[in-house]
Amino acid sequence: MGKILPRPVHASGPPARRTARTLATAAVAPVLALAALALVLLAGAGPALAQDTQGVRGTLNNAGERVEGAVITAELDGEVVGEAVSDAAGAFAISVPEPGDYVIKLDLDSLPEGVTVREEGGEEREVTVRPGAVSPALFVLGEGNRETTGDAERALQLFVRGLQFGLVIAMGAIGLSLIFGTTGVTNFAHGEFLTGGAIAAYFFNVTVGMNLIPATLCALVVGAVFGYLIDKGLWGPLRRRGTGLIAALVVSIGLSLVLRYLYLYFIGGSSRSYAQYATQQPLSFGPISIPPRDLVIMGLSTLVLTAVGIALIKTRLGKATRAVADNPSLAATSGIDVERVINLVWVLGTALAVLGGVFLALSQQVSYLLGFQILLLLFAGVTLGGLGTAFGALVGSLVIGIFTQMSTLVIPAELQNVGALVVLILILVVRPQGILGRAERVG
Amino acid sequence: MDFGVILQNTLTALLNAEALYLALAAIGLNIHFGYTGLLNFGQVGFLTVAAYGLGVGVTYLDLPFFAAIALGLGLAVLLALLLGIPTLRLRADYLAIVTIASSEVLRLIARSAALRDVTGGSSGLTGFADGFYDLNPLPNGRYGFGPIDYNETRAWLLIVGWSLVVLGCGLVFLLMRSPWGRVLKAIREDEDAVRSLGKNVVGYKMQSLILGGLFGALGGFVFALANSSIQPDNYSTLLTFFAFTAMILGGAGRILGPVVGAIVFSSFFTFLENTLVQAVRADIIPTSIMDSNQVGIVRFILVGVLLMALMIFRPQGIFGDKKELALDAR
Numbered sequence: 082m083g084k085i086l087p088r089p090v091h092a093s094g095p096p097a098r099r100t101a102r103t104l105a106t107a108a109v110a111p112v113l114a115l116a117a118l119a120l121v122l123l124a125g126a127g128p129a130l131a132q133d134t135q136g137v138r139g140t141l142n143n144a145g146e147r148v149e150g151a152v153i154t155a156e157l158d159g160e161v162v163g164e165a166v167s168d169a170a171g172a173f174a175i176s177v178p179e180p181g182d183y184v185i186k187l188d189l190d191s192l193p194e195g196v197t198v199r200e201e202g203g204e205e206r207e208v209t210v211r212p213g214a215v216s217p218a219l220f221v222l223g224e225g226n227r228e229t230t231g232d233a234e235r236a237l238q239l240f241v242r243g244l245q246f247g248l249v250i251a252m253g254a255i256g257l258s259l260i261f262g263t264t265g266v267t268n269f270a271h272g273e274f275l276t277g278g279a280i281a282a283y284f285f286n287v288t289v290g291m292n293l294i295p296a297t298l299c300a301l302v303v304g305a306v307f308g309y310l311i312d313k314g315l316w317g318p319l320r321r322r323g324t325g326l327i328a329a330l331v332v333s334i335g336l337s338l339v340l341r342y343l344y345l346y347f348i349g350g351s352s353r354s355y356a357q358y359a360t361q362q363p364l365s366f367g368p369i370s371i372p373p374r375d376l377v378i379m380g381l382s383t384l385v386l387t388a389v390g391i392a393l394i395k396t397r398l399g400k401a402t403r404a405v406a407d408n409p410s411l412a413a414t415s416g417i418d419v420e421r422v423i424n425l426v427w428v429l430g431t432a433l434a435v436l437g438g439v440f441l442a443l444s445q446q447v448s449y450l451l452g453f454q455i456l457l458l459l460f461a462g463v464t465l466g467g468l469g470t471a472f473g474a475l476v477g478s479l480v481i482g483i484f485t486q487m488s489t490l491v492i493p494a495e496l497q498n499v500g501a502l503v504v505l506i507l508i509l510v511v512r513p514q515g516i517l518g519r520a521e522r523v524g
Numbered sequence: 525m526d527f528g529v530i531l532q533n534t535l536t537a538l539l540n541a542e543a544l545y546l547a548l549a550a551i552g553l554n555i556h557f558g559y560t561g562l563l564n565f566g567q568v569g570f571l572t573v574a575a576y577g578l579g580v581g582v583t584y585l586d587l588p589f590f591a592a593i594a595l596g597l598g599l600a601v602l603l604a605l606l607l608g609i610p611t612l613r614l615r616a617d618y619l620a621i622v623t624i625a626s627s628e629v630l631r632l633i634a635r636s637a638a639l640r641d642v643t644g645g646s647s648g649l650t651g652f653a654d655g656f657y658d659l660n661p662l663p664n665g666r667y668g669f670g671p672i673d674y675n676e677t678r679a680w681l682l683i684v685g686w687s688l689v690v691l692g693c694g695l696v697f698l699l700m701r702s703p704w705g706r707v708l709k710a711i712r713e714d715e716d717a718v719r720s721l722g723k724n725v726v727g728y729k730m731q732s733l734i735l736g737g738l739f740g741a742l743g744g745f746v747f748a749l750a751n752s753s754i755q756p757d758n759y760s761t762l763l764t765f766f767a768f769t770a771m772i773l774g775g776a777g778r779i780l781g782p783v784v785g786a787i788v789f790s791s792f793f794t795f796l797e798n799t800l801v802q803a804v805r806a807d808i809i810p811t812s813i814m815d816s817n818q819v820g821i822v823r824f825i826l827v828g829v830l831l832m833a834l835m836i837f838r839p840q841g842i843f844g845d846k847k848e849l850a851l852d853a854r
Contacts, residue, residue: 212817324835335833338762338828493637505621505625506626510610
C-alpha cells in the first residue's frame with residue numbers, strides 16, 4: 082500500500098464517536114455496495130470503483146445531545162437529489178450521483194421542540210463534493226430562544242475563541258519570524274509544516290493507535306528531524322551557493338506545492354478528526370462555554386510560547402539567535418557559529434509549527450489544506466508584529482486571531498479571513514515595520 | 525497503453541486554451557518580474573477581475589460583449605493602481621505577500637454568498653460567452669492539421685487568442701528596446717541608481733504593473749471564454765504559480781520565454797497525465813500506488829519540484845541569459 086492512512090469511509094472512528102460513525106457507515110455501506118455493483122455492471126470495471134462514490138455526511142449535535150429524526154436533503158442546481166434522516170446517534174449520510182456544489186438543507190420542522198439552528202440561514206450549507214470523497218456538512222444547533230445569547234456575550238465568546246486561535250497561529254508565526262530573522266527567507270512552506278505536524282500526529286494517533294498525547298510527542302520528533310534535514314539538505318547548500326533571497330522565496334513556494342500535494346496524494350481530500358478529544362462537552366464559565374480541550378490548548382500554548390520567549394532572552398543560544406537575526410556577519414565575528422544557530426532555528430521553528438498544527442487540527446480537523454489556509458494569516462501576524470521579531474510575531478498573531486474571530490460579529494464568517502488580509506495590506510502601507518519592528522528604509 | 529491517444533492529446537495541448545491563457549498571464553508576469561523585477565505573486569488577481577468584469581458585465585449589467593471586455597480591462601487597471609500605489613515603495617518580499625493576499629481576497633469575495641446574485645457565489649457564472657462566439661466567422665466543422673483537431677468554437681477562440689499573443693510579443697519587443705524599456709531593465713538591476721539619475725522609479729514600476737496586469741486580464745478573458753464559465757476556485761494562487769513556473773521555464777526577461785514556457789508546460793503535463801492515466805488503466809501502475817484520483821495530483825507535486833529545480837539549477841530557464849538577469853534584483 083502506498084497510502085499512509087486508510088480511506089475516510091473505512092476509517093475507524095474515535096471511541097467517543099465510534100458508535101455514531103459505525104452507524105453512519107452501516108447506513109452508507111448498502112448504498113455504496115449498490116452503487117459499486119451498478120458501476121461494475123455498467124462499466125465492467127473492478128471493485129476499486131467503489132471509491133468513486135461520493136456523498137455528504139455529518140452529525141447533528143445540540144449541546145451534546147444527538148438529534149434523531151431530522152430530515153436533511155441534498156440539492157444540486159435546485160433539484161433534490163438525495164435525502165436522509167438522522168439516526169439515534171444524530172448521524173446522517175447522503176450519497177450523491179455526481180461531484181459538484183450541493184446545497185445541503187436541514188428541515189427545521191423536523192427538529193425536536195425547542196431546537197433550531199444557531200444562526201439565521203444556518204439550515205442551509207453549501208458543500209462541494211469531490212469525486213470519490215465524502216464531504217462533511219456541519220449544522221450548528223442551539224436552543225430555540227435566541228435572545229439568550231446577547232451581542233455582548235457573543236463578543237466575549239468570540240474574544241476567547243480568538244485568543245485561542247491567536248495563540249495557535251503564534252506557534253507558527255514565531256517559527257516563521259525566527260527563520261526570516263536569521264536567514265532572510267520568507268518561508269511560504271511554513272503552512273505545510275503545520276499541516277505535516279497535524280498529519281504526523283494523525284498517523285501515530287489513528288493509524289498506529291497511540292493516544293493523542295504521545296502521538297503528538299512523536300510528531301514533534303518527526304517535525305524536528307524534518308526541520309534539521311530540510312536545513313542540512315536544502316537551505317544550507319542554497320546559502321553556501323549564495324542563492325538570492327527571491328530565488329529562495331520561490332524555492333519555498335515550490336516546496337510548499339510539493340508538500341501540500343504529497344499530503345493530498347496520501348491522505349486524500351477529506352477532513353479527519355483525531356481519535357481522542359475530538360468532541361467534548363463544553364464547560365460553562367458564566368457566559369463563556371469552552372471545551373476543556375481548548376483550555377488545555379490555550380494553557381499549553383502560553384506555556385510553550387513563554388518558554389521560547391525566556392529562552393530567547395536568557396539562554397546563551399537564545400542570545401546568539403537574536404544576534405544572528407540582528408547582524409549575521411557581526412555575530413560570526415564575535416565567535417557565534419551562525420550555521421549552527423540557523424540549523425537550530427529551523428528545528429525549533431518546525432517543532433513549534435508541528436504543535437501549532439496539532440492544536441489547529443483539534444479545532445478544525447486534519448486536512449491537506451489545514452496549514453495553507455492560515456499561511457496568509459501567519460504572514461499577517463508576523464508582519465503586523467514586525468518581520469523578524471519573535472515577540473512581535475506573538476503580539477501580531479494574537480491581534481490577528483482575535484480580529485478574525487470578532488470580525489464575524491459584523492461580517493459573514495466566510496469573509497473573516499478577508500478582513501485579516503485587508504488589515505495586513507493596510508499595515509504594510511501605514512507601518513511596514515509592524516508594531517514592534519524598528520523603522521528602517523524599506524524601499 | 526494507447527500511445528496514439530497520448531500523442532494526439534499532447535499535440536492538441538500544444539496550442540490549446542491552457543497554453544494560451546498561461547502564455548498571456550506569463551507575458552504579463554514577465555513584464556513585472558523579468559523586466560522590472562517586481563515580485564508579483566498575485567497575477568491571478570488580474571485574471572479574476574477581468575473574468576468577472578466580463579461575466580458580471582454581460583449577465584448582471586446586461587452590457588454588450590465589448591463593453592464588458594472594456595469593463596474587465598478597466599478593473600485590471602484599477603487593481604494595478606490599488607495594488608501599486610501602496611506597495612511599490614515596499615521591499616520585494618512585502619510586495620509578494622501583499623499581491624498574493626489581495627488575489628486571495630478577490631477570490632474569497634467573488635465566491636462569497638453575500639454576492640451570490642452578482643457573482644454567482646461559489647458556483648460561479650455561466651452564459652456570458654455567447655457575445656464572443658456569435659462573432660465566430662468559421663463555419664461548422666473541424667479545423668487543424670495532422671492529429672491536431674479542434675471544433676469551430678475552439679478554433680475561433682485559439683485564433684483570436686494566439687493573435688493576441690503574437691501582437692503582445694511584438695508590443696513587448698518594441699517597448700523593451702525603447703528608452704522606456706531600458707529604464708525598466710535598469711530598475712530591475714539597480715533601483716537606486718535609476719533614482720539617482722532623476723527617473724521617477726515608482727511611476728515606471730506602476731506603468732509596468734498596469735501593462736503586465738492588462739496581459740493578465742487578456743488571459744482571464746481567454747480562461748473564462750474557453751470554459752464558457754467562471755468558477756471562483758479555479759482562480760486560486762495555483763494559477764499564479766503555474767504562470768510563474770511557465771515564465772521561469774521559458775526564461776524570464778526574454779520576449780518569447782513565457783510563450784515557449786507556457787506551451788512546454790501545458791503539453792508536458794498533458795503528456796504526463798495522459799501517460800499516467802493510460803498506465804493506471806492498463807494496470808502497469810498498480811492502484812495501490814496510484815489510482816485515477818491521484819493522477820491529477822501528480823501534476824501539482826511535479827510543478828513544485830520543477831519550480832524548485834529551476835530556481836536552484838537553472839534560474840534563467842530554457843532561453844534566458846543568466847548574465848542579463850540577476851534574479852535577486854528587486
